Amino acid sequence: MTTPRRSSRRVARTIGALTVAATVGACAQSADQVPSLGFAIDNVVTTYNANTREGAATGTAAAFGRVLTGMNYIGPSGTPLADTDFGSGSVVPGDTLTIEYRLNPASVYSDGVPVACDDLVLAWAAGSGQFTRPTENGPVPMFDAATRAGYADIDRVDCEPGAKDATVVFKPGRSFLDWRSLFGATELMPAHVAAQAAGVPNVVSAIASGDIDAVGRIADFWNTGWRLVPGELDLTRLPSSGPYRIGSYTEDGGLVLVENERWWGNRPATSRIVIWPKGSDVQAHIDDGEIEVIDIGAGSIDGLNLGNGFDVVDEPSRNVEQLVLANHGTLGAVEARRALALCVPRQLLYDELGHPGFDRSQGLGSGVVDSRITAPDTMFYQSAVAAEGGLYTDPDVPGAEAARESIDQPNLTVRIGYLGPDERRARTVREIAASCEGAGITVVDVGSPEFRPSALGAGQADAALAGTASASGAGGSSVPTDASFALRSGNGDNFGGFSNQRFDQIVDQLAVDGSLAARMSLLGEAEAILWNEMPTIPLFDQPRTVASSKGIHAVVPNPTRSGAGWNMDKWILLR
Incomplete structure (x- = not known):
């Protein structure tokens, strides 16, 4: 990926950018203002309802945060902010x-x-x-x-x-x-x-x-009833409660958001935003001057060339890149899941793919992630990850082979799927395949533009390479219940079908018990269960790339499920 200038700036320019946007907004839609801005995201948008199993795994929340508003929204720090x-x-x-x-x-x-x-x-x-x-x-x-x-x-x-x-x-x-x-935003239909x-x-x-x-x-x-098919929208079923509403959605024209004339708050600074979902030819739209903001997984678009017209921010997100394993079929036995985990080169994957454009000494993005439900920048992280004990950081090929042989699977084949095309995830699968081959485990890449995490339940894949709660694009927040409930029995986004009664009890207690001592103990016990049962294999905090046209105001990266579009109604670009 060729980029002109990388920066870790984010919060430092937020206040200034929003102030400028507010000032310029007073004369919004002037002759000097670009009337329509293009916004590329790295997920599909197939439904208006972000709360279904399908919707939560797609880019609906990232696309419609300023279309379907609510009592709160997830801000750049990952916490819910009152709206x-x-x-x-x-x-x-x-x-x-x-x-x-x-x-x-x-x-x-x-x-x-x-x-x-x-x-x-x-x-x-x-x-x-x-x-x-x-x-x-x-x-x-x-x-x-x-x-x-x-x-x-x-x-x-x-x-x-x-x-x-x-x-x-x-x-x-x-x-x-x-x-x-x-x-919150996109939760109230x-x-x-x-x-x-x-x-x-x-x-x-x-x-x-x-x-x-x-x-x-x-x-x-x-x-x-709220599924979205390009070219086949019934706009009467898609009313908006935010500053934007859907104007149209076509393969060639993208998902067009226009000003909602009935919005009761401040008018959007730019009256038209065109969202280009996953599957769009981002490079062609950039070359044609149709995209001004990009929010994608770092390294996901092979050969992306932004030229000299963009400022670029690379940073870790609150979305944990991980393998979500089907707890049935080929990986139904815990020893099969453990065999795969033992040959996954987690440290190598972090070194090569986990921190492009930034180096952190601690906290988010600073290394391999050893917890599914506790963030590296919290006080509980070190005690929670003790159960991993360094057993799964680097490949243990003999150990993986022994685990495979213990369940008498001479030809263990694992199909790993992801929403494609995605160069970083394709490289991830290739590295895993090369590492696991010596343990007698064949890893097959089944990533495709049609892949959905529901493929695990349908028997079409054995593992999904995705983020927290199997989100393909922007995901995660600092609210700990999001990640823990994604592994709770019966929860909709528990796509791998993991079930453990004691883990469920811990999740339910964590949701209501704010005692520091209790949380430290419970989080450590929960992670010990997860490393023992291996429903997922955490890799690293998913790196995100946000690029914005030079001179644009108020684009503030938001490395959560809200994505950079969390404040799109403040964006302004002057000619």
Whole structure:
């Protein structure tokens, strides 16, 4: 990848850039301003709903953070920040955690329907897991939600249909520590659209009354009704609650966001943003002057040449690059998973691919990551990773061979998939294949533009090379429940199907127990279980590259699932 200038700057220029943007924004859309900006991301956008298993693994959250707003958004530090344009939440004193939410009285969707507490009720119902339908293998959730973190701890959401306030009451003893991360950007879908599609008066009444038939119809639409197919959009089902709305989506023209005329906050500084998802010819669009901002995995686009017109920031993210293993089929036996882990050259992969353009002595991006659920820049990291003990840092080919032979698999073949094309991940698979060959393990690259982490459950791959919770592009946050729930039994984004009762108990306790002593003990025990059971193989903090046209204002890298587009409504480029 050829780039003109690399920098680790980020926060240092944030305040100045936003100040300039605010000043220039006063005369936005002047003759000197570029009226439309192109934004390339490294994931596909196949649904409007980022909360389904499909949506959470795609680039929906990175694309629509300023289209579907909420009570909060993930800022560059990885923590949830309150979005007071949308509403506010405050704790009600008492033994049971209770939050009073107030929506902005002026809030309205782009189709003219007011934003209401109905949207919170739908988000809770979808994420709670409490609505199920019977199958031959037992009850399964009606809503194909990616995660139940926090939402499953809510007892009820008190809401009058159409009202601007709601009271969220948690279950006794389940005071969810990260409640400020709930009901955030892209998590609140337009409930009135789902109600209309399901043929019910409103979602609040159907959910409150426990009308299983009506809720089932709502869930069916929630699961699949917001899918996006280029050239086939029904814009009436895609109203916006943010400064941008979808204008069009085509293969040739990209995903076009235009100004939402009904937005009640500050107008977007640039009225049109064109998102170019994974699969777009990024180099051609750069050469044609159609892309001004790029947020991709470092080294993912082979031969990318930005010329001299971009400033580039390379930095580690809160997204842990890892192999998510199918806990069935070829890797169903723990010794098979351990055999693979023993021959993966984790240190080599970090050295060659894990820190391009930056060197960190500590914290994020400073070395091989030995934990799936505890970040390297936290006080708990060193105690949590003690269980790894250096056993899996460098390849142990004899050990891997012995583990393979112990389960009598003379020809262990492991198919590793990822969303392609992705040069860094292709190189990762090649290095793993070369290292594991001596242990009698054949590694096959099954990465493709159609790959999804659901391929693990479908038996189409044995491992997914992706980030936290199997996200293919931007992912992660500093909220610890995101990573831990991705390995909890029954959670939607647990694509490998890992299940351990004690680990589930630990995850549930960590979600509500803020005691430092308890957290230190529990995180160490959790990681010991994970290294013993090997549901995933962590590699390194995923490096990200953010490039922006020289002279553009307010582009601030955000190495989380929000991506650089977290503040796209502030971007300005003058000619």
